[in-house]
Amino acid sequence: MTAEISRMNPNTLPDASKVGYSQISIANPGRLAFISGQVAWRADGTPVPGTLDAQTKQVVENLGAALEVVGADTSDIIQMRIYMTDLNDETMGVAMSRIIRFLDGAQPSLTGIGVAALAAPALQIEVEMVVQAAA
Numbered sequence: 001m002t003a004e005i006s007r008m009n010p011n012t013l014p015d016a017s018k019v020g021y022s023q024i025s026i027a028n029p030g031r032l033a034f035i036s037g038q039v040a041w042r043a044d045g046t047p048v049p050g051t052l053d054a055q056t057k058q059v060v061e062n063l064g065a066a067l068e069v070v071g072a073d074t075s076d077i078i079q080m081r082i083y084m085t086d087l088n089d090e091t092m093g094v095a096m097s098r099i100i101r102f103l104d105g106a107q108p109s110l111t112g113i114g115v116a117a118l119a120a121p122a123l124q125i126e127v128e129m130v131v132q133a134a135a
Helices: 052-069 089-103
Strands: 005-008 024-027 032-038 077-084 109-114 125-132
Touching: 024 077, 032 052, 032 077, 052 089, 052 125, 077 089
Parallel strands: 077 109
Antiparallel strands: 005 024, 032 125, 077 125
């Protein structure tokens, strides 16, 4: 991808770069892809993994597949939203360890949201993205 995304963590806001994301992301005009929330559903329909770590692993694989389809990589992610059914320090640590590895140094704007439920009872995490897509 050739269009640059500017990342900002101004000193008037908490320094989010210390935990792997940016407070502000500015994208240049161009094509945006809005990637629907990805959950731990596999393309072949096999059962959802039982643990949060295993579900996050599948979610990250789905996110990677979506990026590939739109000709983007993690540096092209403008914003991520992470929805979790049991959001607390421990569960966020489990999920973020995999997500930070997936981001590989990219620091998109990111929001973590605790929810009562997701699309199916067994699901624990869902992640959506806004991505600067290839022209």
